[in-house]
Amino acid sequence: MWLSVVSFFLFYFFVQSTKVLAQESLSEEVITEQLSLADNSRLSDPKKFKETLYRLKKHQKFFSKSQNDFFQYLQGYFFAYSGEHVQAEKTLTSVLPSITDTNLKFRINYTLVNLYAITKNWEEGLAFIEKNNVLIPTIKEQKLIVSSLLTVVIFYSEMKQYELTLEYINRLKNYDVSLSNQCFIERFHAEAAYNINQLTSDNVTTDKALSICIKAKNKLGANSVRLIQAKQLFEANKPQQVLDLLLPHIEEVKSTLFPMGIAETHNSIAQAYLALEMLALAKEHADLAKSINKNNTGIERARATYSLLYKIAEHENNLELAHTYFKVFSELDKAYVDEIHAKHIAVQLAQHKSIEQKNRIELLNETNALLTTEQTLAKSKITNIQLVIVVLVLSLIILSLWGIRLYKTHQVIKVLSEYDELTGIYNRRHFNHVAKIALKYCKSAHQELSFVLFDLDLFKQINDTYGHAIGDWALQESIKVCQAIGRKNDIFARLGGEEFCLVLPSCDINAAMARAEACRKAIENINTEAVGCHFTITASFGVTDVIRSGFDLQALLKDADIATYRAKNSGRNKVCAFEIEAPQE
Numbered sequence: 001m002w003l004s005v006v007s008f009f010l011f012y013f014f015v016q017s018t019k020v021l022a023q024e025s026l027s028e029e030v031i032t033e034q035l036s037l038a039d040n041s042r043l044s045d046p047k048k049f050k051e052t053l054y055r056l057k058k059h060q061k062f063f064s065k066s067q068n069d070f071f072q073y074l075q076g077y078f079f080a081y082s083g084e085h086v087q088a089e090k091t092l093t094s095v096l097p098s099i100t101d102t103n104l105k106f107r108i109n110y111t112l113v114n115l116y117a118i119t120k121n122w123e124e125g126l127a128f129i130e131k132n133n134v135l136i137p138t139i140k141e142q143k144l145i146v147s148s149l150l151t152v153v154i155f156y157s158e159m160k161q162y163e164l165t166l167e168y169i170n171r172l173k174n175y176d177v178s179l180s181n182q183c184f185i186e187r188f189h190a191e192a193a194y195n196i197n198q199l200t201s202d203n204v205t206t207d208k209a210l211s212i213c214i215k216a217k218n219k220l221g222a223n224s225v226r227l228i229q230a231k232q233l234f235e236a237n238k239p240q241q242v243l244d245l246l247l248p249h250i251e252e253v254k255s256t257l258f259p260m261g262i263a264e265t266h267n268s269i270a271q272a273y274l275a276l277e278m279l280a281l282a283k284e285h286a287d288l289a290k291s292i293n294k295n296n297t298g299i300e301r302a303r304a305t306y307s308l309l310y311k312i313a314e315h316e317n318n319l320e321l322a323h324t325y326f327k328v329f330s331e332l333d334k335a336y337v338d339e340i341h342a343k344h345i346a347v348q349l350a351q352h353k354s355i356e357q358k359n360r361i362e363l364l365n366e367t368n369a370l371l372t373t374e375q376t377l378a379k380s381k382i383t384n385i386q387l388v389i390v391v392l393v394l395s396l397i398i399l400s401l402w403g404i405r406l407y408k409t410h411q412v413i414k415v416l417s418e419y420d421e422l423t424g425i426y427n428r429r430h431f432n433h434v435a436k437i438a439l440k441y442c443k444s445a446h447q448e449l450s451f452v453l454f455d456l457d458l459f460k461q462i463n464d465t466y467g468h469a470i471g472d473w474a475l476q477e478s479i480k481v482c483q484a485i486g487r488k489n490d491i492f493a494r495l496g497g498e499e500f501c502l503v504l505p506s507c508d509i510n511a512a513m514a515r516a517e518a519c520r521k522a523i524e525n526i527n528t529e530a531v532g533c534h535f536t537i538t539a540s541f542g543v544t545d546v547i548r549s550g551f552d553l554q555a556l557l558k559d560a561d562i563a564t565y566r567a568k569n570s571g572r573n574k575v576c577a578f579e580i581e582a583p584q585e
């Protein structure tokens with residue numbers, strides 16, 4: 001949920017303890033003492049931490065190897081804290097290979113996990129989590145283990161891997177943690193449980209988290225928990241209660257100076273006012289969120305703000321403004337979906353790597369066994385050539401089997417990175433690739449090509465009323481019925497959320513309109529009784545072709561999107577063609 005929380009966590013780490021030396025000395029003991037004081041002042045007094053580092057640097061040539069390693073760690077940490085991410089990564093990774101002190105290695109690893117969460121380098125972060133998992137049994141200091149596990153909790157929460165977040169929260173239960181850390185743990189627990197639908201409506205989990213955070217005087221943590229409670233209240237259709245929950249704390253939230261938390265609070269308040277049709281107040285809070293979002297509060301938050309802004313403008317009948325906001329929203333929505341895919345693919349790749357490593361170890365074990373057999377044969381002077389041939393053939397078979405296994409694993413990864421997991425059609429990334437190939441081919445072969453873009457109508461209501469599982473079923477069913485009336489060589493992709501695109505090579509606008517109309521009817525006729533519900537699924541379609549929009553992928557998508565928006569605006573469940581505006585006389 002909050003990229004922000006990572007930076008806050010980092011900040012929190014920097015806010016505890018100590019005094020810095022008044023005098024400078026070159027003796028080994030004093031250097032060790034200064035290093036340890038710098039380490040302690042990291043959290044309580046960043047300014048002194050910086051000064052001590054600066055002073056120590058002047059004496060670097062007198063450092064022993066282990067003192068120098070520790071100094072490098074502190075410097076890397078300082079770069080990370082100051083936002084110099086590239087320098088931080090360079091410093092920390094360059095010192096790692098030569099370190100023999102396991103505790104220090106462990107600390108550097110989880111500092112890197114933290115850094116990779118901030119820089120969204122998911123693959124590297126996962127690799128370092130794995131490294132620390134291997135080291136944990138050798139670490140005696142519980143404090144270090146707690147810090148590492150907390151970092152992983154935040155990392156997985158950022159990746160939206162909520163089951164893994166909960167797994168690490170459970171591991172933390174074996175350790176003594178401070179009240180402030182308890183607030184972190186309970187807040188992430190509530191968030192993960194909410195996201196995998198494990199929060200009960202009796203508020204036990206969120207109330208517990210809230211009271212711990214209040215006790216720990218952690219305003220940021222308390223506000224995060226209230227935002228989760230607000231989401232639950234929205235789901236129960238209680239916007240007035242959302243206002244009652246959030247408005248009394250708005251000044252407290254602002255006093256945290258934490259842009260992400262403030263923007264998200266304004267979003268929730270604006271959403272509540274919108275639901276109560278109090279448009280002026282909704283607009284005031286959405287505009288506040290919009291201005292705070294300029295501080296780079298993340299795609300997810302900005303996307304929510306623009307979704308609110310276009311809906312407010314729509315309610316105010318200001319269609320031109322609604323359209324402008326909708327365009328920004330749809331761009332952010334696409335970026336958001338891409339971000340989710342990137343996280344998803346990083347997890348898949350990490351799993352793939354661990355399978356591959358396991359395969360390699362198995363092969364080595366098998367090859368070792370064969371070599372031992374060969375040696376035994378030589379020692380006992382059994383020179384039976386047939387046996388050697390058998391051994392060689394066996395090696396070949398094992399190598400081939402391993403090759404096949406590796407090939408299959410690669411195939412699985414290929415499918416995962418090209419297809420949308422839920423609907424089985426192309427994902428946006430792969431769509432861009434194949435659509436460009438189709439456009440190139442049709443252009444050189446002077447063939448027509450049409451784009452049909454469609455977006456399920458009021459899909460949020462379906463989710464809100466019948467739950468996410470039925471929402472997923474509706475998405476899958478809609479794709480199934482459209483595929484049933486399609487041709488084999490049409491390109492069909494999920495562009496994000498409930499937005500889909502059909503690319504129809506060799507199809508003119510009339511054929512594409514007919515195809516869109518057939519899909520529209522097929523979706524409308526889906527029988528929802530099959531899943532024990534009673535509602536109608538509809539979608540709005542926008543169609544364009546290369547004659548109207550040219551052979552440029554972005555232009556085709558943009559024009560089809562404009563036509564879809566027109567279909568939405570003219571009452572939904574419609575098919576509209578993109579119309580080129582007549583030149584002004």
Ligand SMILES: Nc1nc2c(ncn2[C@@H]2O[C@H](COP(=O)(O)OP(=O)(O)OP(=O)(O)O)[C@@H](O)[C@H]2O)c(=O)[nH]1
Pocket residue numbers: 422455456457458459460461463467468469470471472475496497498568
């Ligand atoms: N169940 C489910 N919901 C999804 C998925 N992807 C996106 N959504 C939801 O789709 C909804 C889209 O809602 P909105 O963008 O408000 O659009 P809408 O409700 O369809 O309204 P209109 O566009 O005006 O027809 C959001 O609530 C998303 O959470 C998914 O994979 N599964």
